[in-house]
Amino acid sequence: MKLKLPEGQFKAYLFDCDGTIADSMPLHYIAWKKALGEWGCDFDEDLFYAWGGLSVAKIISTLNEQRGLNMPVAEVEHRKESLYYDLLPQLTAVPEVLEHIEAQYGRIPFAVVSGSTRESVTASLAALHLLDRFETMVCAGDYKKGKPDPEIFLLAAERLGVAPQDCLVFEDAELGIQGATAAGMASVRVPLPHERAVALK
Missing domain, CATH: 1.10.150.240 (Putative phosphatase; domain 2)
Known part of the structure; x- marks a missing residue:
């Protein structure tokens, strides 16, 4: 199963962590x-x-x-x-997302935008040997309003120095997709574990 990305030349990728990068x-x-x-x-x-x-x-x-x-x-x-x-x-990466991380790493900057704590996100990414792939992480405690508010996405774009409309967001949760849209960013929805399992059958 492959993720279908929206059309466009994106200058940065913003990834949720749990359920998006990490199959956690x-x-x-x-x-x-x-x-x-x-x-x-x-x-x-x-x-x-x-x-x-x-x-x-x-x-x-x-x-x-x-x-x-x-x-x-x-x-x-x-x-x-x-x-x-x-x-x-027991943690593994979501293969459909890992493919895009590996394809674009070093070409455009990446950020993590997560509702989880920095400690939790760091532990997950370290377990997957992916921690060094991300220029910045915006986690719980870094922002006032959580998803679906656009603050977390706009903060990540600002840290990367990339305009919101030039960012592509990878998200598994509806609240995250709503937040990305509110930030003026394109997004791609990562299927939930049971949806990916069905697609493999």
């Missing part, structure tokens, strides 16, 4: 289920994917509000992240 969403979901389960909080898989692009802290806070829970955000965030780090040896 199934591993993140395992970590989420265990961390939240310890507080008696269920987390449906469809909701997990629908909330792709939100920060860990935002997800915990929203679950607290919606379910009338009082989970300590920082503690649960730390627990979830540590559970994910334990699963890193």
Whole structure:
């Protein structure tokens, strides 16, 4: 299965990390289920994917509000992240995206635009031996408004010195696609794990 890129001569690529560069969403979901389960909080898989692009802290806070829970955000965030780090040896790259990273590396600059923490993104990219491919990373804590707000994408373009209309965004989550569009950037949607599995059959 190949990703069909939009027409145009792009001067920079902006990549979400989880589910886009790293095939990490199934591993993140395992970590989420265990961390939240310890507080008696269920987390449906469809909701997990629908909330792709939100920060860990935002997800915990929203679950607290919606379910009338009082989970300590920082503690649960730390627990979830540590559970994910334990699963890193199983991590693989998304082949359809890796192909474009390898084809354009050294020709145009790359940035990571992620709702995950810098520590989590760094750990994932290091595990995949891809950390040195990116000029800059914009992660949770670097911006005020998360996806679908365009701030994260505009900040990455500014750091790379490339106009928004000259950037192409790779994203697996609808919130990310919306944010890229709001930033005036073209985007390509990376299929979710189950969609890629179906395409391979």
